[in-house]
Amino acid sequence: MIGVCYLDPSPVEDTFRLLKIPWEWYDPAHTYDVVIARKGGVDAAGAFLVDLSEKDYFAEIARILNEGLPHCHEPVVDILIDELRQILKEHTLLVEIPPVPWGHPYIVALTHDVDITSARERRWVSVGYAVYQCLRKGMVKDAAQILGAKCGVGKDPWNCFEEWMQLEEELGVRSTWFFLPEEGKAGESAPAIRAGYYDLNPGLIKTLTDGGWEVGVHGLDNWRDAGAAREELLRVSGLTGAEAGTRVHWLLFNKDTWKILDEAGYAYDSTIGYNDDVGFRAGTMQPYRPRGCRRLLEVPLITQDGGLFGGKTWNSSDDGGRGTCLRLSEEEAIRRCEEVLAYAKKYGGVVTLLWHQVSMAAPKRWGGFYRMLVERAVEDGAWVVPAREAAHWFTARSDVVLQTKRVPGGIRIQMSGIGPDLPRPEMMIRIHTDAVNIGKIKGDYIEGAGYIDLRFSSQEILVNVNESTSD
Template identity: 30%
Template sequence: MIGVTLKLYETIIVSEFFELFKTPWEVVKQEGIYDVIICDHAESEIFQARLVIIIHRNEGTVFNNRGNTPPQDPLLLQSGKTNFPVYTGIRNIKNGSPLIIVEKTGECIGSSFDEENKTILHIGYDFFEETCYLLTNGQPLEYAGFPTLDIHINNLRTWILAAGIPLIEIPPIAHSSKFFACLTHDVDFAGIRNYKFDLTLFGFVYRALIKSAIQYLKGQYSLKMLARNWLAVVELPLIYMGLLRDFWSTFRQYREIEGRAPSTFFFVPFKNRPGKSEVGTVPFIRAVKYDVTNLSKEILDLMAQGCEIGVHGIDSWVDVDSAREEIGRIQDLIGQSELGVRMHWLYFGTESPAKLEKAGYVFDSTCGYNEQIGYKAGTSQVYRPLGAKRLLELPMHIMDTALFYPDRMNLTFSEGITAIKTFIETATRFGGVLTFNWHDRSIAPERLWDEVYRCALNKLRLHGALFMTAGALVDWFKKRRAIVFSSVFNNGSSIKVKLTGTHVCSVDGMILRIYPPSKRASGDISDASTTAAYCDYWLTDLKKEVDFIF
């Protein structure tokens, strides 16, 4: 059991941290017995825990970091072989065995002291405050590639295991899988036939004819890809006449590529509405040209194949009345009440979670970058935004346009596949969800990003991903959050865990992971979480208690 005693803290932030690191914890009670104590004062001798973690935070910053910029310049820290940024300030730590250092200067930010029956860690940053900052503001683009919050969780796990203390957790993975994969599609076009003599059509013709030829000469396109784009331009008159299939209507092709993997399609509820910003109007090009009611057959076909339909919101993020109108439009179309949303162009504000929740949305999946792929909230887990009570956030990590647009990452296809592979490898380490956003027209001419998408799906399968729709994943994490460790009894030779508040069943594949006690580590402890032995128990509707003998 972990006991937390901090002089200045908000319980909601600490609670959210331990929803992501799902392990037994509580605010320290006078009669409590704890293996681990996390505190922010130096009287460690008063605690009888085997591991005492003392947070030395930067003074004056406690849980006050909800602006748009970090209170200090971010710093890159190093713990063993892992680097990670911090945003809310640091304190130098003197004496002890170095545990965490500033990458550039080598200054000690964390150290370890071993006593006869106790390990004391002095940590010169506040990982709870970092959690608050990450979930509220998100990371700057410079550090987008760091799963920072997941690293903070893994650091705490590592420190506990290195101290030889048994650990119980419900990891963010399902039985027989390494992580979850969520395939999503923002439906922005739904057919080239909707565009006549406008910038979208002219841009398509230019890129299909001229830019494709340039990419072919540079070796970036094959002859087959060039021919495919040129043929698409030739076919345009027949498509407008209704004699050929519209190649920007890609729902059937996506299902052929994805096979048994379900996916989530976000549809814009109203045509010709560009929406508004917090300060006024937005470019009219943000408006879509399709009427979602004309796609009812395609939508019903997708649902019949196990896919999910969500709202690609216009003004839901900024106005509750608009949010209710937008969700109502899709609810009436598909006959379902519980829907999720992703905002068009990823528009979002600090008050958006509360407004979306008030309008009736179950989850949001807007948290991500337009400019590049990455972990905006620093995590691959579903979390609850601090401005919401029920709404959950499914972060988006990999978006096709971020990878390949010239004014964004501007990667080649092979570079894009390499970047995706890096994120998949990270997912196998930390678990959670790797969320993709591949737009509806991206597998069609002139983008031709279908082979990259196929390759990504193959790599996901090879690395043990479990595919689920966005809503199903949110439900899974909601069940995990509802579990309560009602009692944990450790007599030194065995441990007994009782769970309540759980509605999981065998199909959920949720597991209880138990790390038995081990010999206290010495020297470099940074890999303790990756080398420690553990036992997994498959939680079902009949299994609410676990007895484990060391």
């Protein structure tokens, strides 16, 4: 057993929602294999002491989760958690619920922000600049189609919903669509260019939801105003008849945003990421419950099309003003995305992708790269889903209470805090020990390097363990 002594409970709870292992608050009447505390703060009584006066894992993890990091290219919270995990498993038989479902190496959440639905709705200055970009790239036919659509002639090439649905149907996946809740509104104190010029289309939204896609709120003022948060949620959920998550337009955010969204009733947020980079603003790929939230989960945004390939962006990661995106070549973008996927395979969690609705069309033509990323994830065996499904799975995992008890010949693993219907895909139990130390196992399992994974098929599992290992 692991005992923890720490004055502020919040950072400890933040950490152990991500590192799902059995632990308890330190009780001097109990015997522990490991005590996590500051040296001199408790009597470890023969247990191994993880001395927080040398490195305070809890404070550092909580700070990053709740404050974020600029231009962070490695999942530092996941790395800190793994460092703590490696220490613990050297001194106790560590049992864990990893941040991936049974049978999958990682999760991918597919999302699209709907800033634009047609060329005709846009101002001439925007259309003219797009035509100029097309001509620079030799896309003469595309330039003519965009001009024609603006004038009401021909098919509008910036309405790409059918193409996206066909692509995802071919790949056997579904995604989340974040729609702006109000036409012609830029948001309080925002420049006019932030506004979208389409109204919510009930027929389109029904087609999406009937087909298995998710529809969420691309927030305008929900990040800063409680009344606006409720109104914007109602505009969208009133059409879908379902709960909704949000991603704020331009990724605007302040210290009160999570509390506002939580109290307004949003199921999750997926705003914490970069407009001008690819990486780990929250330090983790795991969806997590922000400080002070009762229900809301943050699903960190990891990779977006504009960050990889775009030129200029609003709300840069540095100062919130205009910023420069990475402007990568396709080869460079592949390398950056492979780095992200390598981290996902190592640490688990969710790689949240954002490709804008209009980015399939000229002059951007970024849909092919999206297809390649999704095909790669499917080939890897990843669970590829809309953001809501990833949030639901991690909510269930966060709510599980994992306990272990030594019994003659092994350990009894018990899970509570979960309803009678286990989440799908199922979670798994990881026992950090070599397979040679485990006796007969009932049910499905996989042997790894230094661990055994068991399918989480019931709320109590008895595992035979060699006596020397269970001590």
